[in-house]
Amino acid sequence: MDDLFKKVFERIVSLSDEELRERLDRAVDHPLFKVLEAMSSWSLLTTVSVDAAMKHDLESYLQSQDISYDDLVLSDELLAANDAQYALAA
Amino acid sequence: MSSAASASLVLKGTHGTSKTRADAIIKEAKFKASAEAVVGPGVYFWAFDQDISLAKRLAANWWRSANDRFKTYTGDDDPSLAILKANIEVDLNDYFDASSEKFLELLIATAENRRIPSTKNDFNSLRVVLLKELQDLQGSDFKVVRAEVDVPGAYKGEAPYVYWAAKKSSYICRDAPCTGMHLRY
Numbered sequence: 001m002d003d004l005f006k007k008v009f010e011r012i013v014s015l016s017d018e019e020l021r022e023r024l025d026r027a028v029d030h031p032l033f034k035v036l037e038a039m040s041s042w043s044l045l046t047t048v049s050v051d052a053a054m055k056h057d058l059e060s061y062l063q064s065q066d067i068s069y070d071d072l073v074l075s076d077e078l079l080a081a082n083d084a085q086y087a088l089a090a
Numbered sequence: 091m092s093s094a095a096s097a098s099l100v101l102k103g104t105h106g107t108s109k110t111r112a113d114a115i116i117k118e119a120k121f122k123a124s125a126e127a128v129v130g131p132g133v134y135f136w137a138f139d140q141d142i143s144l145a146k147r148l149a150a151n152w153w154r155s156a157n158d159r160f161k162t163y164t165g166d167d168d169p170s171l172a173i174l175k176a177n178i179e180v181d182l183n184d185y186f187d188a189s190s191e192k193f194l195e196l197l198i199a200t201a202e203n204r205r206i207p208s209t210k211n212d213f214n215s216l217r218v219v220l221l222k223e224l225q226d227l228q229g230s231d232f233k234v235v236r237a238e239v240d241v242p243g244a245y246k247g248e249a250p251y252v253y254w255a256a257k258k259s260s261y262i263c264r265d266a267p268c269t270g271m272h273l274r275y
Contacts, residue, residue, distance in 0.1 A: 005196045008223040012200050020204060020219075027218035028211070031132040031262050032188065032235055036214045039239035039260075 099185055101178040101234065103135025103261050104142065106149030106156075108163040112172035121176070121263070135176060137236065137259035142175065148241060148258060149173045178261055184233040186224070188217060189259060196220060235262045 012020065027033050105121070115121055121133040136152075138145035153171050156162035163169035187193065197217060200206070206216050225231050239260050 002192070004224065004227060005192060007227055008220055009196060009200055009203075011223055012219065013203055023219045023222075024206075024212060024215040027215035027222075030218040030222075031134075031264075032221060032237060033211075033214050033218045035132075035134060035237065035260065035262055036217070036239060037211065039241070 097182045099180050099182060101135075101137065101180065101185075101236075101261055102139065102142075103137050103176055103178055104145040104149040105133070105135050105174045105176060106151075106153035107172055107174065108153070108166040109168040109170050109172040110166040111163075112174055113168075115174060133263040135178065135261040135263070137261055144258070146173055151241070178234060178263060180234045184230070185236070186221065186232040186234075187236045188221060189236055189238040193220070231264065233264050236260070237262060 015023070107115075134152075136145040136148040150171055150173065153163075153173075157164075157169070197213075197220060200220060201213060201216055204216075206212055221232070221235070236259055239258060241258050
């Protein structure tokens with residue numbers, strides 16, 4: 001991280017929870033937020049939890065892609081194995 | 091950023107709108123940031139470099155999406171599709187790439203530290219908070235911000251590569267110093 005980005009990080013880290021919440025709430029009027037929201041593939045789900053959004057994404061994926069449930073289970077197993085390797089390496 | 095010697099960039103983008111609005115933009119030779127825009131005050135472009143084909147499709151999809159979801163062009167004399175190609179001229183000091191690795195690393199580090207992303211909206215709000223902090227520190231606002239966004243929704247008959255691309259760069263302009271060229275479908 002360069003100096004400018006470090007300063008930004010330090011400023012955000014030093015905010016109280018209330019101050020940060022206030023800034024996050026104000027950000028929703030900004031064009032960058034608006035365009036990300038309007039273009040989101042989860043556009044109807046941007047206010048739900050990560051778990052709910054991932055469930056929706058997974059359902060869409062199953063409906064739209066040529067992939068079976070077994071393929072997904074296999075990929076989960078491979079990911080889990082990789083996680084274990086990653087944890088060992090760390 | 092702010093200390094860099096002044097140099098300019100010319101970015102290329104497409105903008106989907108109604109023929110009525112496109113005619114007005116061409117006549118005035120200027121894009122106006124509309125406060126009533128669906129996605130907030132600003133002018134929005136799909137980025138491209140050499141090949142305009144995907145950026146044209148996305149501009150058309152945006153026009154369809156704006157019509158279907160927000161009735162944006164209802165009331166225009168001619169609400170049918172027009173696509174503008176524009177060169178966006180911006181000083182390097184006024185440009186920020188919010189899809190750069192550097193910014194994403196800052197975003198993730200901050201999100202992890204503050205345990206932010208309870209929802210996708212919160213995560214996107216954090217992007218804005220960080221962008222505003224950068225602007226505060228450098229003492230001026232960016233005029234053009236590049237961001238990677240999801241491609242607009244599916245339409246029957248659309249080429250599959252539009253969706254496989256998954257993410258596409260866009261330019262978000264406060265005030266767009268552009269030269270436009272009219273392209274009509």
